[in-house]
Amino acid sequence: MSMGQEDEPTVGQLVANASRDLSSLVRSEIELGKAELKKTAVKAGTGAGLFGGAAFLGLLAIILLSIAAAYGVSALGLHPALAFLIVAVVYLLIAAVLVLIGKNQLGQAKGPQRAIETSKESVEALKAVGKGD
16 A cells, blocks of 8 residues: 555545535525525615605695695685695605605515525536536
8 A cells, every 4th residue: 555545535534524515515505695685684674664654655645635725725825626736746746756765675675696696606516526527
């Protein structure tokens, strides 16, 4: 026996090392996925909160339309229908802007992209090792 052969690991040791490394890799991927999902949940929560704000302003618009119509008719001398229409349009525009901002926030909420990408890379590397590359 030569000196070089004694230093080489056995097949059993190689399998044990590969198993340990694979286990470590899977745990790392799971942790990365958890971190990315936490960020996504925060963005989704922000978007949902903005939709809630839009709904609240919609409710306020209904209440304030009645008051604004009375003030509008007396202060401007406008027909009550026109006063209702002006106030309704203003509040609906504000609500529409909040809906668009909320929709944008929800659109930015993505899945664990980095974890998916690194998992794909890991699978490709394992396939290459399996083929003997």
